[in-house]
Amino acid sequence: MSDTRPTAPATAPIFENRDPNAPGFWDERFGRGYMPWDQAGVPASFKTFVERHAPMPVLIPGCGSAYEACWLAEKGWPVRAIDFAPNAVEAARAQLGERAELVEVADFFTYQPPFEPGWIYERAFMCALPPSRRDDYTARMAALLPAGGLLAGFFFIGAMQKDLSEDSSKGPPFCIERAELDALLTPHFELLEDEPVSDSIAVFAGRERWLTWRRRGATRA
Numbered sequence: 001m002s003d004t005r006p007t008a009p010a011t012a013p014i015f016e017n018r019d020p021n022a023p024g025f026w027d028e029r030f031g032r033g034y035m036p037w038d039q040a041g042v043p044a045s046f047k048t049f050v051e052r053h054a055p056m057p058v059l060i061p062g063c064g065s066a067y068e069a070c071w072l073a074e075k076g077w078p079v080r081a082i083d084f085a086p087n088a089v090e091a092a093r094a095q096l097g098e099r100a101e102l103v104e105v106a107d108f109f110t111y112q113p114p115f116e117p118g119w120i121y122e123r124a125f126m127c128a129l130p131p132s133r134r135d136d137y138t139a140r141m142a143a144l145l146p147a148g149g150l151l152a153g154f155f156f157i158g159a160m161q162k163d164l165s166e167d168s169s170k171g172p173p174f175c176i177e178r179a180e181l182d183a184l185l186t187p188h189f190e191l192l193e194d195e196p197v198s199d200s201i202a203v204f205a206g207r208e209r210w211l212t213w214r215r216r217g218a219t220r221a
Protein backbone atom coordinates (compact mmCIF):
# COMPACT_ATOMS: atom_id res chain seq x y z
CA MET A 1 0.00 0.00 0.00
CA SER A 2 1.39 3.44 -0.85
CA ASP A 3 2.07 5.74 2.10
CA THR A 4 -0.92 8.05 2.26
CA ARG A 5 -0.19 9.03 5.85
CA PRO A 6 -0.91 12.68 6.52
CA THR A 7 2.35 14.52 7.11
CA ALA A 8 2.36 16.19 10.50
CA PRO A 9 4.07 19.54 10.79
CA ALA A 10 7.29 19.58 12.87
CA THR A 11 5.40 21.22 15.73
CA ALA A 12 1.76 20.55 16.58
CA PRO A 13 -0.57 23.29 15.42
CA ILE A 14 -2.54 25.22 18.02
CA PHE A 15 -5.93 23.63 18.64
CA GLU A 16 -9.00 25.04 20.34
CA ASN A 17 -10.07 21.77 21.94
CA ARG A 18 -7.82 20.52 24.74
CA ASP A 19 -9.95 17.79 26.33
CA PRO A 20 -9.37 14.32 24.78
CA ASN A 21 -12.42 13.07 26.65
CA ALA A 22 -14.61 15.14 24.32
CA PRO A 23 -15.38 14.35 20.66
CA GLY A 24 -14.49 17.94 19.67
CA PHE A 25 -10.82 17.31 20.53
CA TRP A 26 -10.57 14.52 17.95
CA ASP A 27 -12.95 16.10 15.47
CA GLU A 28 -10.76 19.18 15.25
CA ARG A 29 -7.63 17.11 14.62
CA PHE A 30 -9.26 14.91 11.96
CA GLY A 31 -10.80 18.02 10.40
CA ARG A 32 -7.38 19.66 10.09
CA GLY A 33 -5.61 16.48 8.93
CA TYR A 34 -3.41 16.28 12.04
CA MET A 35 -3.34 12.55 12.86
CA PRO A 36 0.18 11.54 13.90
CA TRP A 37 -1.23 8.24 15.27
CA ASP A 38 -2.61 7.17 11.89
CA GLN A 39 -0.77 4.14 10.47
CA ALA A 40 -2.28 4.58 7.00
CA GLY A 41 -2.62 0.82 6.71
CA VAL A 42 -3.11 -2.45 8.54
CA PRO A 43 -0.37 -3.34 11.06
CA ALA A 44 1.51 -6.64 10.59
CA SER A 45 0.66 -8.03 14.06
CA PHE A 46 -3.03 -7.48 13.37
CA LYS A 47 -2.79 -9.50 10.16
CA THR A 48 -0.95 -12.40 11.78
CA PHE A 49 -3.43 -12.46 14.68
CA VAL A 50 -6.30 -12.72 12.18
CA GLU A 51 -4.51 -15.52 10.36
CA ARG A 52 -4.34 -17.50 13.63
CA HIS A 53 -8.10 -17.30 14.27
CA ALA A 54 -11.39 -18.32 12.74
CA PRO A 55 -13.77 -15.46 11.94
CA MET A 56 -15.55 -14.02 14.96
CA PRO A 57 -17.49 -10.80 15.61
CA VAL A 58 -15.04 -7.91 16.09
CA LEU A 59 -15.67 -4.56 17.71
CA ILE A 60 -13.23 -1.72 17.02
CA PRO A 61 -13.71 1.17 19.46
CA GLY A 62 -12.15 4.55 18.70
CA CYS A 63 -11.57 3.29 15.17
CA GLY A 64 -10.26 6.48 13.58
CA SER A 65 -9.68 5.80 9.87
CA ALA A 66 -10.62 2.11 10.41
CA TYR A 67 -8.21 0.48 7.94
CA GLU A 68 -8.47 -2.74 9.96
CA ALA A 69 -12.29 -2.80 9.76
CA CYS A 70 -12.08 -2.52 6.00
CA TRP A 71 -9.52 -5.34 5.84
CA LEU A 72 -11.60 -7.64 8.07
CA ALA A 73 -14.82 -6.92 6.20
CA GLU A 74 -13.10 -7.81 2.92
CA LYS A 75 -12.21 -11.18 4.47
CA GLY A 76 -15.84 -11.72 5.45
CA TRP A 77 -15.37 -11.24 9.22
CA PRO A 78 -18.31 -9.65 11.07
CA VAL A 79 -17.05 -6.26 12.23
CA ARG A 80 -18.38 -3.05 13.72
CA ALA A 81 -16.24 0.05 14.17
CA ILE A 82 -17.20 3.05 16.26
CA ASP A 83 -15.80 6.48 16.97
CA PHE A 84 -17.38 9.39 18.81
CA ALA A 85 -15.82 12.00 16.50
CA PRO A 86 -17.93 12.56 13.35
CA ASN A 87 -14.87 13.57 11.29
CA ALA A 88 -13.17 10.27 12.19
CA VAL A 89 -16.26 8.35 11.11
CA GLU A 90 -16.26 10.27 7.84
CA ALA A 91 -12.62 9.22 7.25
CA ALA A 92 -13.49 5.62 8.12
CA ARG A 93 -16.51 5.60 5.81
CA ALA A 94 -14.28 6.77 2.98
CA GLN A 95 -12.05 3.70 3.64
CA LEU A 96 -15.00 1.34 3.82
CA GLY A 97 -16.69 2.51 0.64
CA GLU A 98 -19.74 0.33 0.00
CA ARG A 99 -19.39 -1.11 3.52
CA ALA A 100 -19.59 2.35 5.11
CA GLU A 101 -22.49 1.29 7.32
CA LEU A 102 -20.09 -0.84 9.39
CA VAL A 103 -18.85 2.29 11.14
CA GLU A 104 -20.97 4.42 13.44
CA VAL A 105 -20.69 7.56 15.50
CA ALA A 106 -20.91 6.24 19.07
CA ASP A 107 -19.35 6.60 22.49
CA PHE A 108 -17.64 3.40 23.60
CA PHE A 109 -18.80 3.84 27.17
CA THR A 110 -22.49 3.65 26.26
CA TYR A 111 -22.47 1.77 22.94
CA GLN A 112 -24.26 -1.56 22.66
CA PRO A 113 -22.92 -3.56 19.70
CA PRO A 114 -25.35 -5.50 17.50
CA PHE A 115 -23.51 -8.75 18.36
CA GLU A 116 -21.63 -10.27 21.27
CA PRO A 117 -18.01 -9.52 20.38
CA GLY A 118 -15.54 -12.40 20.20
CA TRP A 119 -12.72 -9.90 19.96
CA ILE A 120 -12.41 -6.22 20.82
CA TYR A 121 -9.47 -4.70 18.97
CA GLU A 122 -7.32 -2.12 20.73
CA ARG A 123 -5.15 0.33 18.86
CA ALA A 124 -4.39 3.81 20.14
CA PHE A 125 -7.70 3.89 22.00
CA MET A 126 -6.72 3.32 25.63
CA CYS A 127 -3.82 5.75 25.23
CA ALA A 128 -6.20 8.34 23.75
CA LEU A 129 -8.23 8.38 26.96
CA PRO A 130 -7.29 10.52 29.94
CA PRO A 131 -5.75 8.20 32.57
CA SER A 132 -8.71 8.94 34.87
CA ARG A 133 -10.87 6.86 32.49
CA ARG A 134 -8.82 3.69 32.71
CA ASP A 135 -11.09 2.03 35.26
CA ASP A 136 -14.10 2.86 33.05
CA TYR A 137 -12.25 1.39 30.04
CA THR A 138 -11.58 -1.86 31.87
CA ALA A 139 -15.10 -2.14 33.24
CA ARG A 140 -16.65 -1.55 29.81
CA MET A 141 -14.33 -4.04 28.09
CA ALA A 142 -15.16 -6.61 30.76
CA ALA A 143 -18.89 -5.94 30.41
CA LEU A 144 -18.89 -6.24 26.61
CA LEU A 145 -16.85 -9.44 26.33
CA PRO A 146 -18.27 -12.83 27.25
CA ALA A 147 -16.09 -15.33 29.12
CA GLY A 148 -13.40 -16.46 26.66
CA GLY A 149 -13.74 -13.29 24.55
CA LEU A 150 -10.52 -11.55 23.53
CA LEU A 151 -9.24 -8.04 24.11
CA ALA A 152 -6.27 -7.93 21.75
CA GLY A 153 -4.18 -5.33 20.03
CA PHE A 154 -1.55 -2.70 20.60
CA PHE A 155 -0.94 -1.27 24.07
CA PHE A 156 1.22 1.84 24.52
CA ILE A 157 3.47 1.06 27.45
CA GLY A 158 6.01 3.24 29.18
CA ALA A 159 7.02 5.06 32.30
CA MET A 160 4.59 7.80 33.24
CA GLN A 161 5.95 11.15 34.31
CA LYS A 162 5.43 11.48 38.04
CA ASP A 163 3.74 14.85 37.69
CA LEU A 164 1.35 13.57 35.04
CA SER A 165 -1.60 15.84 34.61
CA GLU A 166 -4.14 15.58 31.85
CA ASP A 167 -3.16 18.69 29.96
CA SER A 168 -2.40 18.35 26.29
CA SER A 169 1.35 18.82 26.73
CA LYS A 170 1.58 15.35 28.36
CA GLY A 171 -0.76 13.48 26.08
CA PRO A 172 -2.50 11.95 24.34
CA PRO A 173 -1.04 9.53 23.76
CA PHE A 174 -0.94 8.64 27.45
CA CYS A 175 1.34 5.66 27.98
CA ILE A 176 0.66 3.26 30.83
CA GLU A 177 3.18 1.57 33.06
CA ARG A 178 3.22 -2.17 32.55
CA ALA A 179 2.52 -2.91 36.20
CA GLU A 180 -0.50 -0.61 36.15
CA LEU A 181 -1.85 -2.21 32.98
CA ASP A 182 -1.48 -5.69 34.46
CA ALA A 183 -3.17 -4.61 37.70
CA LEU A 184 -6.06 -3.07 35.76
CA LEU A 185 -6.75 -5.99 33.48
CA THR A 186 -5.82 -9.15 35.38
CA PRO A 187 -8.89 -9.15 37.65
CA HIS A 188 -11.02 -9.64 34.50
CA PHE A 189 -8.59 -10.98 31.89
CA GLU A 190 -5.86 -13.57 31.55
CA LEU A 191 -2.84 -12.62 29.42
CA LEU A 192 -2.34 -15.06 26.54
CA GLU A 193 0.14 -13.31 24.23
CA ASP A 194 2.75 -10.62 24.69
CA GLU A 195 4.75 -9.79 21.57
CA PRO A 196 7.01 -7.04 20.27
CA VAL A 197 5.77 -4.91 17.37
CA SER A 198 7.89 -4.62 14.23
CA ASP A 199 6.20 -1.87 12.27
CA SER A 200 5.34 0.85 14.80
CA ILE A 201 4.99 4.38 13.52
CA ALA A 202 7.11 7.13 15.08
CA VAL A 203 4.79 8.15 17.95
CA PHE A 204 4.59 4.61 19.31
CA ALA A 205 8.00 3.21 18.31
CA GLY A 206 9.69 1.12 21.00
CA ARG A 207 6.77 1.53 23.40
CA GLU A 208 3.98 -0.64 22.03
CA ARG A 209 3.39 -4.36 22.38
CA TRP A 210 0.79 -6.71 20.96
CA LEU A 211 -1.10 -8.15 23.91
CA THR A 212 -3.92 -10.69 23.83
CA TRP A 213 -6.11 -10.88 26.93
CA ARG A 214 -8.86 -13.47 27.41
CA ARG A 215 -11.95 -12.61 29.46
CA ARG A 216 -12.03 -14.72 32.58
CA GLY A 217 -14.91 -16.73 34.01
CA ALA A 218 -18.54 -15.81 33.88
CA THR A 219 -18.73 -12.76 36.10
CA ARG A 220 -19.52 -9.49 34.37
CA ALA A 221 -18.12 -6.14 35.58
Ligand SMILES: C[S@@+](CC[C@H](N)C(=O)[O-])C[C@H]1O[C@@H](n2cnc3c(N)ncnc32)[C@H](O)[C@@H]1O
Residues within 6 Å of the ligand: 020, 021, 023, 026, 027, 037, 038, 039, 061, 062, 063, 064, 065, 066, 082, 083, 084, 085, 088, 106, 107, 108, 109, 123, 124, 125, 128, 129
Ligand atom coordinates in the same frame (compact mmCIF):
# COMPACT_ATOMS: atom_id res chain seq x y z
C1 LIG B 1 -5.50 8.24 18.73
S1 LIG B 1 -6.98 8.00 17.83
C2 LIG B 1 -6.74 6.33 17.26
C3 LIG B 1 -7.63 5.98 16.09
C4 LIG B 1 -7.44 4.55 15.57
N1 LIG B 1 -7.71 3.55 16.59
C5 LIG B 1 -6.08 4.35 14.99
O1 LIG B 1 -5.39 3.41 15.43
O2 LIG B 1 -5.72 5.08 14.08
C6 LIG B 1 -8.19 7.77 19.13
C7 LIG B 1 -9.60 7.71 18.60
O3 LIG B 1 -10.46 7.34 19.68
C8 LIG B 1 -11.66 8.09 19.55
N2 LIG B 1 -12.30 8.12 20.86
C9 LIG B 1 -11.83 8.67 22.00
N3 LIG B 1 -12.69 8.49 23.02
C10 LIG B 1 -13.76 7.81 22.52
C11 LIG B 1 -14.95 7.30 23.07
N4 LIG B 1 -15.27 7.50 24.35
N5 LIG B 1 -15.80 6.61 22.27
C12 LIG B 1 -15.50 6.42 20.97
N6 LIG B 1 -14.37 6.89 20.37
C13 LIG B 1 -13.50 7.56 21.13
C14 LIG B 1 -11.21 9.44 19.02
O4 LIG B 1 -12.25 10.16 18.41
C15 LIG B 1 -10.09 9.03 18.05
O5 LIG B 1 -10.56 8.84 16.74
